[in-house]
Amino acid sequence: MPDWRAGLPTLTGTHVAVREVVLRDAPSLFDLLSDPAVTQHLSSPPPTLDAFGGFIGWVRKQREEGKSICFGIVPHGLRHAVGVIQVRSLEPSFATADWGFAIGVSFWSTGVFAEAADLVAGYAFESLGVHRLEARAAKENGRGNGALQRMGASAEAELARSFKREDHYGSQLLWSLSKDDWQQYRMSAGRYSPDDTTEKIAKAIDAVKEQLRTSKTKESPDGPPLYPFFISDQKKKH
Secondary structure: OOHOOOOOOOOOOOOOOEEEEEEHHHHHHHHHHHOHHHHHHHOOOOOOOOHHHHHHHHHHHHHHHEEEEEEEEEEOOOOOOEEEEEEEEOOOOOOOEEEEEEEOOOHOOOOHHHHHHHHEEEEHOOOOOOOOOEEEEEEOHHHHHHHHHHHHOEEEEEEEEEEOOOOOEEEEEEEEEEHHHHHHHHOOOOOOOOOHHHHHHHHHHHHHHHHHOOOOOOOOOOOOOOOOOOOOOOOOOO
């Protein structure tokens, strides 16, 4: 049985670590990922704190069954996750996988996502044995589509009326990233500069610490019901 079914490692970069989401992340994820600026491009996130706790329990069960994994994005200086990156198998061998991601608004355009995505892509290709990573992003999500393109992913198709919005079905772009694409991206001169992001990340950390300090959201109790959720699936009302 692959080692990752027993637990995920912590992967550490210059400004961020990614690790398995844990129950103490539920309050920060509920506060940050429930922001309308984030949810407008995602499947409807778990609607309550307990539901986020149930989501964390569900992704752990999915990992134990060898179906998918979920890393929490934790910038250095924080102990709670400010976003998630999910990877799920589209076939038993995990050679083809689907990934989705979301991160709190404060960390947009800071380089945190780029570093976290690079860490998770590397883990998928080198430890899970993934050959092809697919992603689905709402067509109007310029930030998400741009991030995938900068990583070396290729837009292969437009999936018409594939994502339920509040009052209509919108289109998604289907992106693919191969191990060769990822390796070429890592060697390219166009990758972000860690030195340029330090000040932005420090400000984002301060903003999130203050948001969490004043939040009335408290840590979820143990054992909430499991709550299935994948970021890029059809948007549903729960």
